[in-house]
Amino acid sequence: MDAPVIIVGAGPVGLVLAAELRLGGVEVLVLDQLEQPSGESRSLGFTARAVELFDQRGLLPRFGDLGISASGHFGGIPLDYSVLADAHFGARSVPQARTEQVLGAWATELGVDIRRGWTVVGLHDDGDSVRVEAETPDGPRLLRCRYLAGCDGGHSFVRGAAGFEFAGTPSTREMFIADVAGCALRPRRIGERVPSGMVMSVPIGGGVDRIVACEHGRPPRRRTRPPEFAELADAWERLTGEDLRGGTAQWISSFGDATRQATEYRRGSVLLAGDAAHTHLPVGGQGLSVGVQDAMNLGWKLAAVVRGTAGPDLLDSYHAERHPVGARLLLNTLAQGVIYLSGAEGEPLREVIADLMELPEVRRHLAAMVSGLDISYDVGPGTHPLLGARIPKRELLGPDGPTTTVAGLRTGRGVLLDLADDPELRRTAAPWADRVDLVTAAPHRLPDGCPLAGTSAVLLRPDGHVAWATPGCGPLPDALARWFGTRRLATAGQ
Known part of the structure; x- marks a missing residue:
């Protein structure tokens, strides 16, 4: 064995899973096709539940000023998270690139072997081990491990090669997201509707604006490279009348509203976590946060099985506990997409939802759903009110x-x-x-x-x-x- 566990993907989910395995005393290799981290920051923070998880591992001071906020939204409709005891929306103003730096440093300190520029091109589950074929800077390599974890995103190679079913619906539209410097755009709240679509413009510091553009009628495209800045500038002008062409995109990407979930999170010796297991419309940093929760749920269990202190059936609880959470994530992001991506035909629905959100019990329900604070697992018989829930920090x-x-x-x-x-x-x-x-x-x-x-x-x-x-x-x-x-x-x- 080259390592008991190999993880494909060195994003936040793969890094957290690797660190958790090292805390559990297990050697692990992380393979990532990028020679360097992308530097992209699709997520600008994480939810309250992810804040709790980072806190319990002593990581919060490494992030610096988290910008904790009690205000959030549901489908663009403002939502006050202070309706929950001790609750908040989560951390703001933490670019995903910074999150990856913090988690990468933590994993490295714990002894994780991260190999960049390694592209996995084949895998074979032999029952008692998995063979992994990779193209590396030094040529082809064949590795063996006891377990393989796919943390390689929504287009996961591991998921497809291992034969997982990825059920759901494809994208119906294409949207742009970018960090643009030098434009001094007018701030536009999340989900601002314009006649031809939806836009967002939020200053994130240093003269940079995070922008999102959704143009009605723009069909999805399968891209092999990021969009050109001119595409974004043209779409933004059509939507808002504003000219971006004097600015510079620090990075730009496109995304869709595909909603899919693996029907099983474990198939033999191969496991999935994060976007490899569930993909959805990115709303409120939930994808990163739920992926981190996947990793922390799986890490200690997989470590115990590899060490031999627990039987393989402990891994069954990973799917049993996390698959319903992923399904609930897809449900709420689908609902939010209908609310703030639909055109004028969606206005009656928006008004009804906004009216319902005036009720305290509705606000509490939605805040707990989006933040993940309502998650509780079936851990066995008992009547104690804390059973299955996360321990509150007291x-x-x-x-x-x-x-x-x-x-x-x-x-x-x-x-x-x-x-x-x-x-x-x-x-x-x-x-x-x-x-x-x-x-x-x-x-x-x-x-x-x-x-x-x-x-x-x-x-x-x-x-x-x-x-x-x-x-x-x-x-x-x-x-x-x-x-x-x-x-x-x-x-x-x-």
Whole structure:
């Protein structure tokens, strides 16, 4: 084996998955066809759930000023995310290129081997291993791995070569996106409708504007290279009457509204994550954020299977948990596309949705959907309100001073929060000490209604989701065995 795991794609999803595998003690190769990162920044931030995930790994300070905002939109209709407790839309003004720099540096520090200029041209799943054919700067190479992960985007080679079904609908239109310097455009809010389509113009600093142009009746095209700046300038003038030709495009791309999802996220020894598993109209940074969640859900599970501390059936929970999330993502982006890409015929729908969004319960529902804060997994029987959800970040007071409910997750291991200083609980968990860290601490200054009130212990998976809590759940060893494998025997034959 050249590595237990090979990842195709060094974008945010592939980098996070690689880092998670290294935290789990697994060697990994990342192959990317680009010799250097593209520098493009289609995404200008990420949602609240991605902020939480980066925070639990201690990465937020690396991003600098995140520009956290409570305001967002649904299909171009303003949406206030402060209707959710502790919630916000997410991070603003973080170009995707910066996100890739941060994640690339993190992965490299953890020992990830990233090989650029390697184009995967073939793969063969032999059952117990996968052969990967690649064209490299030094000629053809054949690699072998135990598992292969496709994180190579919406046009994923891995997905097609491995025979995944990618169900859904093709693009019906083509749109332009670009960062343009030197034009000083009038700001236009997300989803501003003009007689012939939809436009957006947002200053992003340094005299640069992020622009999006959607012209009704423009059919999709299969391109092998980015559009020419003249195409964008002509479309922008037709739509707005403004002239871009005195400016310069730092980068330009086109995209469509194709909506597709792989019917399975795992096929034998090949797995998919991010846009390789689900593609949709890019709205509100959801694609990057959901892809990062895919990677953090998959990484610790795949690492446990490769190390042999868990059986291959743990990987089945990856599809079971993440496929419904992807389907819900496609649903909300399809709905938003209808709202802010349709012409005058869509105005009655926009008015009805805007009217409904005046209701607090509707705002809460949509905010939780778009941010991903409503995600909860089926982790087993129990009645505790936190079961399956992500642990909220709350203050704890431990023997060594203040800490938080998520501080122990930085190493990518499981965490058992002993909130009642229970020696019997610690003895029960001791056989899993090589996989689960024990934190003894008491809740400190809990807000009103916090579900941690009255909770004596919480078992956290490495992705921050609650696998067990008491009172309200069954025996702790059952949950430990389900998510972290069989117990480690203290002595041979014990």
